[in-house]
Amino acid sequence: MNSEYEVVIGLEVHVQLTTATKIFCGCSTAFGNAPNAQTCPVCLGLPGALPVLNRQVVENAIRTGLATDCRIAPRSIFARKNYFYPDLPKGYQISQFELPICEHGHLDIPLDDGTSKRIGITRIHMEEDAGKLQHGETPATADSSFVDLNRACTPLLEIVSEPDMRSADEAITYLKKLHQMVKALQVCDGNMEQGSFRCDANVSIRPWGQAELGTRAELKNINSFRFIKQAIEYEVERQADVLESGGKVIQETRLFDSTSGTTRSMRGKEEAHDYRYFPDPDLVPLVIDADWIERVRDALPELPEAKRARFVRDYGIPAYDAGVLTQNHEVSSYFDTTVAAGADPKQASNWIMGEVQRRLNDAGSEISAAPVDPAMLAGMLKRIADKTISGKIAKTVFDEMWKSGTDADTIIEAKGLKQVTDSGAIEAIINDVIANNAPQVADYRAGKEQLLGFFVGQVMKASKGKANPAAVNDMLKKKLQE
Amino acid sequence: MSLTDLTLSELHDKLRTKELSSVEVTRAYLERIAAHNAALNIYLTERPVEALRDAEAADRRIAAGEAAPLTGIPLALKDLLVTEGIRTTCGSKLLENFIPPYNGTAVHKLRDSSAVLLGKLNMDEFGMGSSNENSAFGPCRNPWDRERVAGGSSGGSAACIAARLAAASLGTDTGGSIRQPASHCGAVGLKPTYGRVSRYGVVAYASSLDQVGPVTRTVEDSALLLQTIAGYDRADSTSIDCPVPDYRAALRNDLKGVRVGLPKEYFIDGLDPEVQRTVASAIDVLRDLGAEIVHVSLPHTDYAVACYYLIATAEASSNLARYDGVRYGRRVTGEGGLIEMYNRTRGAGFGDEVKRRIMLGTYALSSGYYDAYYLKAQKVRTLIRQDFLDVFAQVDVLATPVAPTPAFRLGEKGADPLQMYLSDIFTIPVNLAGTCGLSLPCGFAAGKLPIGLQLIGKPFGEDALLGVGHAYQQATDWHKQQAEL
Numbered sequence: 001m002n003s004e005y006e007v008v009i010g011l012e013v014h015v016q017l018t019t020a021t022k023i024f025c026g027c028s029t030a031f032g033n034a035p036n037a038q039t040c041p042v043c044l045g046l047p048g049a050l051p052v053l054n055r056q057v058v059e060n061a062i063r064t065g066l067a068t069d070c071r072i073a074p075r076s077i078f079a080r081k082n083y084f085y086p087d088l089p090k091g092y093q094i095s096q097f098e099l100p101i102c103e104h105g106h107l108d109i110p111l112d113d114g115t116s117k118r119i120g121i122t123r124i125h126m127e128e129d130a131g132k133l134q135h136g137e138t139p140a141t142a143d144s145s146f147v148d149l150n151r152a153c154t155p156l157l158e159i160v161s162e163p164d165m166r167s168a169d170e171a172i173t174y175l176k177k178l179h180q181m182v183k184a185l186q187v188c189d190g191n192m193e194q195g196s197f198r199c200d201a202n203v204s205i206r207p208w209g210q211a212e213l214g215t216r217a218e219l220k221n222i223n224s225f226r227f228i229k230q231a232i233e234y235e236v237e238r239q240a241d242v243l244e245s246g247g248k249v250i251q252e253t254r255l256f257d258s259t260s261g262t263t264r265s266m267r268g269k270e271e272a273h274d275y276r277y278f279p280d281p282d283l284v285p286l287v288i289d290a291d292w293i294e295r296v297r298d299a300l301p302e303l304p305e306a307k308r309a310r311f312v313r314d315y316g317i318p319a320y321d322a323g324v325l326t327q328n329h330e331v332s333s334y335f336d337t338t339v340a341a342g343a344d345p346k347q348a349s350n351w352i353m354g355e356v357q358r359r360l361n362d363a364g365s366e367i368s369a370a371p372v373d374p375a376m377l378a379g380m381l382k383r384i385a386d387k388t389i390s391g392k393i394a395k396t397v398f399d400e401m402w403k404s405g406t407d408a409d410t411i412i413e414a415k416g417l418k419q420v421t422d423s424g425a426i427e428a429i430i431n432d433v434i435a436n437n438a439p440q441v442a443d444y445r446a447g448k449e450q451l452l453g454f455f456v457g458q459v460m461k462a463s464k465g466k467a468n469p470a471a472v473n474d475m476l477k478k479k480l481q482e
Numbered sequence: 483m484s485l486t487d488l489t490l491s492e493l494h495d496k497l498r499t500k501e502l503s504s505v506e507v508t509r510a511y512l513e514r515i516a517a518h519n520a521a522l523n524i525y526l527t528e529r530p531v532e533a534l535r536d537a538e539a540a541d542r543r544i545a546a547g548e549a550a551p552l553t554g555i556p557l558a559l560k561d562l563l564v565t566e567g568i569r570t571t572c573g574s575k576l577l578e579n580f581i582p583p584y585n586g587t588a589v590h591k592l593r594d595s596s597a598v599l600l601g602k603l604n605m606d607e608f609g610m611g612s613s614n615e616n617s618a619f620g621p622c623r624n625p626w627d628r629e630r631v632a633g634g635s636s637g638g639s640a641a642c643i644a645a646r647l648a649a650a651s652l653g654t655d656t657g658g659s660i661r662q663p664a665s666h667c668g669a670v671g672l673k674p675t676y677g678r679v680s681r682y683g684v685v686a687y688a689s690s691l692d693q694v695g696p697v698t699r700t701v702e703d704s705a706l707l708l709q710t711i712a713g714y715d716r717a718d719s720t721s722i723d724c725p726v727p728d729y730r731a732a733l734r735n736d737l738k739g740v741r742v743g744l745p746k747e748y749f750i751d752g753l754d755p756e757v758q759r760t761v762a763s764a765i766d767v768l769r770d771l772g773a774e775i776v777h778v779s780l781p782h783t784d785y786a787v788a789c790y791y792l793i794a795t796a797e798a799s800s801n802l803a804r805y806d807g808v809r810y811g812r813r814v815t816g817e818g819g820l821i822e823m824y825n826r827t828r829g830a831g832f833g834d835e836v837k838r839r840i841m842l843g844t845y846a847l848s849s850g851y852y853d854a855y856y857l858k859a860q861k862v863r864t865l866i867r868q869d870f871l872d873v874f875a876q877v878d879v880l881a882t883p884v885a886p887t888p889a890f891r892l893g894e895k896g897a898d899p900l901q902m903y904l905s906d907i908f909t910i911p912v913n914l915a916g917t918c919g920l921s922l923p924c925g926f927a928a929g930k931l932p933i934g935l936q937l938i939g940k941p942f943g944e945d946a947l948l949g950v951g952h953a954y955q956q957a958t959d960w961h962k963q964q965a966e967l
Contacts, residue, residue: 041584045804047572047685048564048586050718080800082847084824091803147808276847278856281689281797283719 005205005243007236008213009171010163013178014156015188016129016196017060023128023155024051024094031194035134035148043153045089050282053078057155058286060187061101061126062296064157067185067303068121070105072293078126078283082276086147087131095127095158097277101286107161107181108305109173119174120162129154157187163202163213168232172225175199180304184329192223199228203235204249214239215249219263222256231256235263307332315345324353330367334374341378344385351377355398372401380408393417393465420466423475426459429467430479433458444480452476485510486646487964490555490703493649497544497554504544504554507649508537508598511556515600515647518967522623524638524647526561527569527602536598543596550595552710558648560639561602562609563589563694564683568599572685573607573617573635576805576812576831586683587718588652588694588711595710600648603638607833608802609656609687611635612905613895614663616835621892624666625965626930630889633663636671639697643669644932644965650698650707654684656691657790658884658909661921664697665884665934668923668963670951671697672704673909675941676916677722679708680715686801688794689720691913700961701922701951705729708944724942732945733952738772740950743877747783748908754887757933760925761883764935764954768881771953776877780869785862786911787903792846792859793914798836799843805831838899863914870915874940879950882908884934888927912938920947923960932960 022029025042041049065072079097105121131149136142159178165171179197182188189196199222204214219235222228239249254263302310304326311322311332326332331352338348356377360367380397383389389397389412400411412418420426433455434441444451452473459472485507488496496502512530519525533556540554561571564586571577585593592599604622606614614622614637622637624630625645632641636653640663643651653660655673664671672695679694686692696707709730714723744765749758769775807813807827814826832840846855873880885905895902912919917940924935935954939947955961 041582044809046564046582046584046810047570047577047580047804048582048681048683049584050682050720052717052719082800082803084803084806086806086808086820089804089809091806092800274849276800276844276849276852278796278800278847278852281720282686 004207005236005240006208006210007166007168007232008163008204008206008216009165009168009232010202010216011161011165011171011174012200012202013159013175014198014200015064015159015182017057017155017157017187018189019054019056019060019155021054022153023054023057023126024153027153029154033150035146036150038150039152043089044149045091051094051280053283053286054155057126058101058288059296060155060185061124061157062288062293063185063300064159064182064187065102065105065124066293066297066300067181068102068105068107068124068159070102070121070124072288073099073101073103074288074290075099076101076286076288078280078286079277080280083273085130086145087133087149087152089131089149089152093128093130094280094283096125100125101288107174107177109170109177111170111173117164117170119164122160122162124157124159127156127158128152129156163204163216168229168236171201171232172229175225175228177304180327180329184301184303186301195223198223201228201232201235203232203239205236205239205243215251217249217251217263218253219256220253220266227256227258230258230261231263234261238263304329304332311335311345315339317345317349321346321349321353325349328367334367334370337374338378338381341375343378343381347381347384348377351381351398355395359402371403371405372398376401376407383408383412387419387468388412389417389419390465390469392460392469393419396465417466419468420463423471426463426467426471426475429459429462430472430475433462434479441480452480455480484646486514486649488649489700490552490650490698490706493555494549494551494553494706497540498549500544504537504540504556504598505534507554508533508556508600511600511648514645518645518647521628522625522641522645522647523620524604524622524641524645525558525601526571526573526604526619526638529568529599529601533598533600536596540596540598550710551706552592552595552597554596554598556598556600556649557592558600558603558639558642558651559589560605560636560651560653562605562654562685562687563652564685565589565599565602568602570602570685571619572609573605573619574831574833574836575618576827578618578812580811584683587680587715589683591711592652603636603642603651605638606635606659607836608685608798609635609654609659609692610798610835610839612658612662612902613890613892614638615892615896616833618833623892624889625967626668626932627889630891630931631666633666633885633889635659635663636697637663640664640667640669640671643667643697643699645967646964650696650703652694652707652711653697654687654692654694655909655913656687656693656794657913658906660695660697661909661919661934661936662885662906664921665923665936666889666932668932668960668965669697670699670701670704670923670961671695671921672708672944672947673912673919674708674712674944675918676913677720677724678918678942678944679711680713680718680721682715682717686797688797689801690797691790691794693913701920701948701955702730702733704920704951705733705948708948712944722942727945729945729948732949734949735953735956736772737768737950737953740773740879741776741877742768742773742950743776743778743873743880745778745780745783745873745880745882747780748882752886753883754927756927757883757885757887760927760933761881761935764924765881767954767957768950771957773950778873778876778880780866780873780911782862782865782869783911786866786914787907789859789862789866789914790906790910791842791903792855793863795839795843796846796856796859797843799840799847802832802836802840807831835899866911867915870911870917870938870940878940878946879943880938882936882938884908884921884936888931888933908936917941918944918947920951922951922954923963924954924958925960926963932963
């Protein structure tokens with residue numbers, strides 16, 4: 001990247017809320033139904049229909065606002081954003097303009113050097129989504145477009161950041177953190193493919209040291225973290241090239257094309273819409289009293305940052321482990337539940353980050369669908385802790401649990417995997433091993449002590465893994481020195 | 483006396499005691515509609531077959547002893563009220579063939595009480611006009627003088643009362659659209675307080691001003707009809723959860739202890755002398771009935787018309803954006819793409835006055851003009867509302883003219899929109915203040931043109947208004963005069 005310029009990025013994130021019904025009517029928000037199956041006079045924009053605000057949308061907005069330390073407006077206003085488009089049934093979008101529900105918040109993001117950086121959140125407002133246009137795909141419909149209004153009136157939060165990010169990486173860190181947060185808050189399912197979490201990026205560059213911001217381009221249509229990084233990096237290069245060649249960056253909206261990895265101009269400022277915002281006379285001002293805010297605050301779930309700190313503090317696991325476990329709300333709950341069921345925290349962390357995650361990756365599935373639930377994992381880890389099985393045998397037990405869904409004790413019992421701790425039985429095996437491996441015994445006694453591992457292996461093999469490795473070690477050393 | 487001369491309360495009594503059947507009454511109205519509608523152009527959509535079916539159902543309900551106050555009574559609706567399965571044109575070519583899939587709340591309440599629906603009434607396109615001349619389907623004529631306007635925008639709702647083509651009707655009033663035509667046609671028109679009647683299913687012209695209300699022969703009928711349609715509605719966020727009083731119980735025969743205010747700004751030089759004289763004698767009647775007459779002032783009245791034409795048009799420019807030819811209504815196709823389709827559809831579908839108001843409103847909301855026009859108008863609106871609240875600390879109701887002149891001739895003001903706008907000068911402030919107003923017949927100008935008296939009440943003071951209006955009608959018989967058809 002051209003290092004003569006400082007990169008300035010602000011992000012506008014559209015978060016689709018997971019309410020059961022739409023923001024201004026009672027239609028379902030479910031994804032994937034037949035076109036226009038989830039519509040009514042209100043979301044179709046029929047003459048005479050009126051919007052009624054969904055209380056849960058407000059509640060979710062307050063949750064998100066509190067989690068980002070925003071000020072929750074005691075009085076906020078819905079406004080109409082007027083423009084014509086076939087997917088917009090009323091000819092205006094109901095949004096918030098002058099008095100949004102949340103303002104002046106922030107999100108702290110970790111930087112590579114171990115410090116953290118505060119990204120300002122300008123505002124969070126509620127609005128309705130538009131419908132979807134589908135262009136005809138058969139020869140007979142090639143000239144036609146079809147309008148599906150199932151998505152029309154679906155609730156969105158728009159979270160607008162300050163232009164506080166200085167690289168694509170910072171932008172991605174912020175987005176990932178926000179993504180984790182809205183999922184942990186259970187206000188959004190975070191599904192980027194279905195468009196539940198989408199981002200527009202305002203990108204500009206300026207010579208280092210210049211106080212005023214450069215002219216920005218707004219990048220739209222980006223639906224994955226990877227694409228956002230690509231889009232920003234491409235755009236920074238493009239703007240630097242424009243400036244280098246003596247040109248001027250123009251304020252415009254640019255569309256990201258994921259196949260070419262480039263951005264192209266959508267519309268310039270000269271064609272910029274005048275949205276003629278004005279307060280929607282069909283909706284009364286939204287008044288939120290302090291009690292409501294406090295009730296929402298009390299019910300806020302633990303956020304990833306707080307959870308990470310608690311895992312380190314209360315469970316004594318390394319910060320690295322806590323960071324990995326709290327990246328995903330379901331994983332951190334799985335861990336919490338496993339420990340609560342009596343497992344050693346560090347063991348639980350190792351197994352979840354290791355075996356559990358590996359298998360999930362192989363299967364391409366989520367932890368919520370894991371055949372081994374936290375109680376089962378804890379049951380097995382307790383058998384390691386009380387020395388009923390060794391760590392090695394535990395792998396076998398885990399395998400079996402994953403395949404059959406049966407609990408560890410049943411498997412240990414049925415397969416006879418209980419660790420042998422009876423010293424008489426171990427001693428007999430050791431005697432056999434020593435008798436059958438005379439050359440190695442001689443070498444060991446001549447000083448080749450690294451052969452101890454070989455003897456341990458032989459004994460474990462002969463015991464089919466059930467011998468207690470610590471006991472085997474002790475006893476072998478004694479016997480070999482005799 | 484003919485069946486079509488009966489008031490709502492008379493009809494209700496005779497239906498309930500089975501002295502009359504709804505089918506008989508409905509048939510009588512249908513015959514009159516068949517005989518006179520072509521000349522008067524009051525109904526845009528008639529329902530001769532379905533209305534009789536409604537009547538039969540109502541008679542069965544009455545037979546079962548389950549009659550509601552409006553059961554079996556033949557009513558008609560301004561064509562701005564959304565009716566399930568019944569064409570709703572809003573007086574516009576754009577919605578000429580639009581058949582809504584749902585009923586609005588007020589309509590639903592009427593249907594629920596088994597009222598008979600005779601049809602849908604002529605109006606100025608989307609409620610924009612004061613003469614009904616802006617209807618895409620031709621003007622509705624004044625039954626008292628067919629060469630004169632019925633008033634607007636609810637021209638059909640008022641004319642159907644004068645012509646005895648419905649027992650009562652519903653109109654909507656954004657700046658005087660119920661009261662002014664009621665005044666021109668000798669009917670009783672009530673614009674309820676904003677929030678009193680649900681706007682769900684009322685096609686929006688100016689959302690912060692629109693209100694549904696009854697147009698009837700008598701004040702008592704107005705009370706009866708309002709009783710059925712009033713009340714909080716969850717589907718309309720701007721409807722207000724305030725108890726609905728028993729309006730008929732509020733009707734009174736004298737005005738002892740009632741303070742009636744006369745705002746000096748409403749008795750101005752430009753007022754037609756006959757209107758001036760007629761309203762003055764109506765006020766004498768109120769005094770004779772025991773009212774105390776108080777002279778008051780509403781100082782910001784002068785700004786009301788300008789304020790209204792910024793706010794109403796701004797809201798209209800947005801409310802009418804949905805008529806784009808994409809989902810319903812008329813679409814005009816042709817060369818070019820989407821923008822061309824929009825332009826052609828809206829260009830051909832809307833009439834001149836609608837286009838004029840959309841342009842005015844778009845301008846008022848435009849970036850760089852918003853503060854000077856829309857925002858300023860909102861501030862003025864607050865002052866106008868405050869004027870009324872201040873005055874209602876001194877008086878119970880206000881008495882004023884409804885319109886500066888009686889019904890004018892068709893075409894007389896067509897060339898000058900500003901002249902036309904001024905015909906709502908006394909009604910507009912009531913909508914801006916969000917309070918209620920009642921128009922009732924109080925005399926005639928030479929040549930038998932009805933003149934109306936406007937009573938203005940405090941917010942949710944419909945009961946007081948109806949009380950005063952009823953006492954006036956007990957002492958006078960202007961409302962009993964009939965137009966010769």
